[in-house]
Amino acid sequence: MANQILLEICCYYCTEMDDIFSRLLSLTSCITRRVIEFIEDLVLRDVIRLLRDSEINSCCKQPAIGTCTGFLDRDAIYLEDLSLINSGSEIVYRNYSRGVHFVFKGLTLPISFFEFAWRAAIETWRCIGYHKGCVHARLQSIVSRVLRTLNGSSDDIGWLQASPEMAPVEDGSARFLELLQETRNGVHKLPDSFVYLLIPGLFSNHGPLYFVSTKRFFSKMGLACHIAKIHSEASVEHNAWELKQYIEELYWGSGKRVMLLGHSKGGVDAAAALSIYSQELRDKVAGLALVQSPYGGTPIASDILREGQVADKETRRIMEFLICKLIKGDIRALEDLTYEKRKEFIRKHKLPDNIPLISFHSEASVAPGVLATMSHIAHAELPWLPRILNEDADDDAIFAARKVPVIVPVSAAMAITALHLQLRYGEKSDGLVTCRDAEVPGSVVVKPDKKLDHSWMVYSSWKKEPTEPDACEMCEALLTMLVELGKRASK
Template structure:
């Protein structure tokens, strides 16, 4: 096309034509030529040719691209390997730290489990500022001998309140024999109707109202005798509400009470030891589900809880206090000892002639009362042996002797081997030459009355007489 246009333009020039056709062709040629020249420049710029030398650089650039592509894959591989190695190292270091923490935690739990209550037993004797105790064993034995000889010295100017311990609601014979014994002597005696599986603070509040009712109903002061947790509940009532009970309570006797705490409760509920959560769940099931009680009833007897309470609520100094503790027999003969804890009433049953001596073939007798006997003494002996071997401490099977001594009290330490349940449940193997729980309770309260008379001022003593 360019050649034809050029020919037309040349022809027009040669013939000197000024026609419109030649002029139009000339304009078209110039425009077309410029566009063609511009396209050629663009194409030249796009071609891989060195502008100065005119050499083709396509081959050289293609080599560099292939080289870069060849090196990129190994570099990416090295980066991936590096990242995998760093992640693996971090996982390994984290796992080592985790294993180290687990091993350290396990060792700490094992040490805490093996250590147990070694640092807590007898803490009352090591705490500065606690008043010393006095030994009243000799005077107690004298009073006990007088009681066994038939000389009863308890005055009827008091109301005697017996406070049962933990799980007493499930023992219908708890303190029954002692109350009957006191009633036969013409003394006013009651068994506190409290929920034994409740917390210490709850029972302290209940006992406060109980004592006030007895005082306003009889006009007599109340002598308190608490066994096991019952003694702890009574002491808490006096510690917290002494201003209300000052003129209503004559004295307090704690019999085998874990005033400072008990290793049995602490070893079971201690946090941070082996199987602590499992043991806690089992005790919650036992106390809350089966016995329908409050879990704090057992938790309040741990050393941690007792320390917090005692250091915050101290017993009044003007009231006489007696601490009675004993040591359980761990001999092999005690394993066959059975304790009478309840009566079971059987329905009417036909009794054979050989048993009733009647002439008829069958003889219908009213309800039978069969004693319920369980080996409580055997369980107490096993627990006492455990505490002896593990901590080297004397105990009644539940409470160590050192934890039962209330600071500032008169302590009774009998030589006779008595387990924790002996004071409230009678044994089938009873010796007539040895005092029973009723006589022991009378001797304890007699000593408590003497201590109260010695502490009272002369004016109060005359008024009391």
């Protein structure tokens, strides 16, 4: 067909005609006629194929006489040797020498339009079904995200206590209160045969006086006390390596074993160091006290970074900006405190059995009066202040001289988050860590009878109560109790 069209086009061009407009009109008519005939032939072939299929199906159902053959002409369709006669319930096929002449000339255009409409309807239905499936999947995704957001950490809080392979805990609150009372009465039992290492928690690099008062309190008693200089916004495994180096340095420098006291993420970092490097630190560490540490995880970190909840990507970008860009930290420092990461780490790294452990957790007050309280002091660094102290002043004094107190409503913030956790999950917490998640399996648990928020142990109070113990005395009581546990275990 294509060769024939080209041949006729060439003939038309080769013919000499006087009127060029007549030649163009004739050429256009020829091309149009050939294109229409080509389309008609395509449609007629589809029609004859459909007719043959239907007739073959009918022949398969009834006894048939004769055969069905045919050929396609340009202007008509000939079905050879086929005749259909319907007599009652019996269908009889007879052979003819020439066949029946069906002329579909003039009907091809309506048939093509009908076929086009049928295919368009099918494609429209398929398109509607596809978009309906997309909308359904989208709705399911939204519902799943909403349910995941509403459920939050309900299934994860206290997972350590629910694990059958976890060792039971021992309540040591009564003995702790006895030691705390003795400390307040001036009875100090901490021996100088250990080096005491205080490990700060998350964002401690931005609170330069973190644990400073406790260190000074121990130093006045003649005890070797240090604050671990680690990057608090680094990952748990990174800080575990740093602490391992720090502990070995203290041990080889003094010849004394090290007592560890970690607050918040500092306790998690210290426990990770003992878990990962248990062989290297087995004879160098005498005990570990975890103070308000999210050893099992914290719902605050999990609710912020949980994937599959509403606005999870936007929330993560905000936290990455705050932690990575603003304070130059590592987002893994917060990720490592989620339930998912803590489950993965604890199942992979077990704490050694030969090291005494204490878990200290408290409950923040959610009284209405606390919400309006500015009870804690943070410190802002002013490095441009002149050095007003003499050359003999120690570094802590020089460092403190360049700080100015800034009153921060920490208690109010902790009270709000504690109230949120209590209303949403029904869990008691210090504002950041629930009481159940702070209990380390196999440890001695200390639960004070006083309402203490998460930051009480490390920052000075705006209004001190002379009749109430402070953070330094509580840390001393905890370490004294840790020494007793070590002596009991060695017997």
